[in-house]
Amino acid sequence: MxxxxxxxxxxxxxxxxxNSKLKISVQELSVLNEIATAIxxxxxxxxxxxxxxxxxxxxxxxxxxxxxxxxxxxxxSSFNTLIRKADESKVDLPFRLDSQLTGWMILNKCPLIIxxxxxxxxxxxxxxxxxxxxxxxxxxxxxxxxxxxxxxxxNKKNGRAFTHNEERLLSIIGSQSAHVIENARxxxxxxxxxxxxxxxxxxxxxxxxxxxAKLPVVDxxxxxxxxxxxxxxxxDYYDFININDKKTAFCLGDVCGKGxxxxxxxxxxxxxxxxxxxxxxxxxxxxxxxxxxLYQSIDAARFVTLFTGIIDLSSNMLxxxxxxxxxxxxxxxxxxxxxxxxxxxxxxxxxxFPYSEGEIEFKNGDLLFAFTDGITEAMNSKNEExxxxxxxxxxxxxxxxxxxxxxxKILMSVKTHIKDEPxxxxxxxxxxxxx
Amino acid sequence: MKINVVEKYTAAIIELKGxxxxxxxxxxxxxxxxxxxxxxxxxxxxxxxxxKYMNSSGLGMLISGYTxxxxxxxxxxxxxxxxxxxxxxxxxxxxxxxxxYSTVExxxxxxx
Numbered sequence: 001m002x003x004x005x006x007x008x009x010x011x012x013x014x015x016x017x018x019n020s021k022l023k024i025s026v027q028e029l030s031v032l033n034e035i036a037t038a039i040x041x042x043x044x045x046x047x048x049x050x051x052x053x054x055x056x057x058x059x060x061x062x063x064x065x066x067x068x069x070x071x072x073x074x075x076x077s078s079f080n081t082l083i084r085k086a087d088e089s090k091v092d093l094p095f096r097l098d099s100q101l102t103g104w105m106i107l108n109k110c111p112l113i114i115x116x117x118x119x120x121x122x123x124x125x126x127x128x129x130x131x132x133x134x135x136x137x138x139x140x141x142x143x144x145x146x147x148x149x150x151x152x153x154x155n156k157k158n159g160r161a162f163t164h165n166e167e168r169l170l171s172i173i174g175s176q177s178a179h180v181i182e183n184a185r186x187x188x189x190x191x192x193x194x195x196x197x198x199x200x201x202x203x204x205x206x207x208x209x210x211x212x213a214k215l216p217v218v219d220x221x222x223x224x225x226x227x228x229x230x231x232x233x234x235x236d237y238y239d240f241i242n243i244n245d246k247k248t249a250f251c252l253g254d255v256c257g258k259g260x261x262x263x264x265x266x267x268x269x270x271x272x273x274x275x276x277x278x279x280x281x282x283x284x285x286x287x288x289x290x291x292x293x294l295y296q297s298i299d300a301a302r303f304v305t306l307f308t309g310i311i312d313l314s315s316n317m318l319x320x321x322x323x324x325x326x327x328x329x330x331x332x333x334x335x336x337x338x339x340x341x342x343x344x345x346x347x348x349x350x351x352x353f354p355y356s357e358g359e360i361e362f363k364n365g366d367l368l369f370a371f372t373d374g375i376t377e378a379m380n381s382k383n384e385e386x387x388x389x390x391x392x393x394x395x396x397x398x399x400x401x402x403x404x405x406x407x408x409k410i411l412m413s414v415k416t417h418i419k420d421e422p423x424x425x426x427x428x429x430x431x432x433x434x435x
Numbered sequence: 436m437k438i439n440v441v442e443k444y445t446a447a448i449i450e451l452k453g454x455x456x457x458x459x460x461x462x463x464x465x466x467x468x469x470x471x472x473x474x475x476x477x478x479x480x481x482x483x484x485x486x487k488y489m490n491s492s493g494l495g496m497l498i499s500g501y502t503x504x505x506x507x508x509x510x511x512x513x514x515x516x517x518x519x520x521x522x523x524x525x526x527x528x529x530x531x532x533x534x535x536y537s538t539v540e541x542x543x544x545x546x547x
Binding site (some may be wrong): 254256257299300301302303305323324325326327343344345346349350 | 457461491492494495498499502503527528529531532
């Protein structure tokens with residue numbers, strides 16, 4: 001009888017135990033389900049993190065919960081996003097604990113449970129007064145083994161201790177959260193990229209509009225120019241500036257570098273040069289002053305190469321100043337080749353460089369071909385550059401065509417040279433012909 | 436690009452090996468220069484014997500280095516410039532500021 005009672009009693013005890021385990025499991029599952037449902041309904045990273053924090057405070061019955069996310073862009077600054085919520089009184093996490101926890105987690109990447117923080121030898125906290133944080137569970141947020149953040153709950157309410165069941169529950173929440181947070185982060189990154197791409201397209205449009213919309217129409221001369229940036233925006237620059245009825249200026253430049261930084265500098269160069277040219281001063285003086293202005297506004301590692309010319313339409317004289325640019329090619333009617341070198345050092349390097357200018361007379365049939373190194377340094381798959389020799393040979397063949405046709409034929413010849421290789425540098429041509 | 440510093444007599448020789456394309460190397464190069472300057476080693480030779488290619492950013496790096504050294508009261512000279520880079524210096528007219536020697540020894544001697 002007594003034995004039966006004992007057996008029954010044991011069974012009841014076992015059943016009760018099973019029952020309470022089941023209860024916990026059901027409770028855990030419903031917590032997980034609730035969190036999963038909540039966080040899958042939003043995509044904003046901040047909302048997701050806030051939800052996780054809120055739910056953890058509620059279901060784990062804690063005073064505080066915090067999520068710290070690793071900043072991928074800057075490994076040295078470790079954790080950047082910190083969303084923390086406190087249930088009752090607002091208690092601040094001591095800074096040292098923050099950094100010690102993250103340091104520990106970066107090393108160990110596993111759950112951590114502490115019920116007596118004050119006496120925990122791993123965390124040497126040295127703050128005065130009563131220790132505000134007594135207990136904690138911290139779990140890593142892992143994506144493919146990489147730590148992307150930390151989820152931590154602080155101070156079990158009613159002075160109770162954290163259990164290993166709670167540690168396990170928080171670990172599961174952590175692993176689910178990691179996936180959702182990473183997805184949200186990728187989504188946000190992509191959104192940012194799309195915005196950036198749109199901005200770049202707008203910048204490209206603005207830059208295109210900076211280049212002259214129309215070619216000069218002048219009796220006895222033909223002008224043509226073309227600019228093909230390697231990226232959306234570029235650092236090559238050409239311009240035609242009508243000074244007055246008798247004078248037309250033109251220029252062709254190459255800003256060091258590529259892409260947006262080069263494009264910004266190119267816009268600065270254009271504004272500077274245009275304002276100087278319009279004063280109708282000698283070519284070399286306009287370049288000298290532009291050099292000084294550029295020197296004052298750009299850093300030492302940046303520079304510009306620029307060829308500037310001013311044509312006197314009444315005398316057909318060209319005055320030019322070559323500031324470190326690839327020598328333009330002048331081909332006369334009889335096939336004689338000259339290079340326009342006179343000028344000075346690249347712009348933006350030495351503030352008071354004495355630029356000089358050269359002078360030539362345009363005769364009927366003369367062809368002036370200015371270009372950027374995107375042409376001559378265009379490379380094929382064997383790393384062979386298109387080169388100046390080839391360019392001059394080709395020009396001698398096509399020189400009797402119109403400027404536009406010459407441009408097309410040269411570009412075609414470069415394309416034939418590089419074949420399927422991508423265009424690496426901006427390409428710009430400026431062609432003038434005297435009839 | 437690899438940077439190696441050797442000292443000879445009264446000059447510091449910075450050997451630049453590989454392609455000089457600026458970018459991430461800029462900082463390493465300017466740190467090297469700053470260290471030499473703070474150690475009062477202001478006679479500097481850039482040895483380009485093992486540099487075949489230099490783009491505009493690489494050139495910018497050299498110019499910025501030249502400015503740094505000049506501003507500290509020192510001088511920066513080039514040695515063993517390859518033909519290709521020499522023509523780049525001629526076109527950009529940087530040859531008017533960069534003294535250029537065919538050997539490191541000649542460049543070092545020019546300081547005395």
